[in-house]
Amino acid sequence: MATSYEAIDALVARLGKASWKERDPIKAELEALAATFPDRKAVLDHLEQAKRTIGDLEARWEVDEVIEKLTPPPVAAEPEEEQVEDPNRPLTAADLNVVYDDPRGFMLHKTKVGERWFATQVDPRSGQPQTFELRPEEVTQLKQQLQGSPYWLLGAGA
Structure with missing residues (x-):
């Protein structure tokens, strides 16, 4: 598994050094590699850490886009049912x-x-x-x- 994280680190480093025209294929490759990890949270945390090593702000944004695509959507909270007053409840x-x-x-x-x-x-x-x-x-x-x-x-x- 360590070699896979090393591959992610290598792709992030390549993305940081690449010109803006070369970033899209690298970003797609990074996204595909990160999607193969069974522990999604661990790989997202690793991408967050690796992103900080990039000096170019626009390249960091590319990594942010990969993180956003791989982040699962938030679980929708069930709306609370309005409590209907029971007409037969005891009065207070x-x-x-x-x-x-x-x-x-x-x-x-x-x-x-x-x-x-x-x-x-x-x-x-x-x-x-x-x-x-x-x-x-x-x-x-x-x-x-x-x-x-x-x-x-x-x-x-x-």
Whole structure:
């Protein structure tokens, strides 16, 4: 394998000394020889190192063209699928807006998306807050009962 790298080095040296008219056949020969290597990355690294020995910038560009042709195309990253919101997933506090907040322990929430309403109140037996969904007629009844209450939150979309 070392003799093959020596052959690449010899072709790169010839390419560096050749006039611009003589470079195309040498470049084609270099490309054909480099393509025969089973370890593509190793030969590309070797070409990068060998290219630095050339003084002529245009000859370096010729070696760059060989490297570009032999470099495998980048693996296309799979586009991430947009996560579709599951309409049946459990709601979290982030999905709700508080529209009514009575300091005695009663709150009304409305979903940010859609027209679902929830009430939260303290369970007298456990002392813990409990949240439950309200039916549309219950929402209408609560709005009528709580009309004029100072605990409605402004701009909450009630």
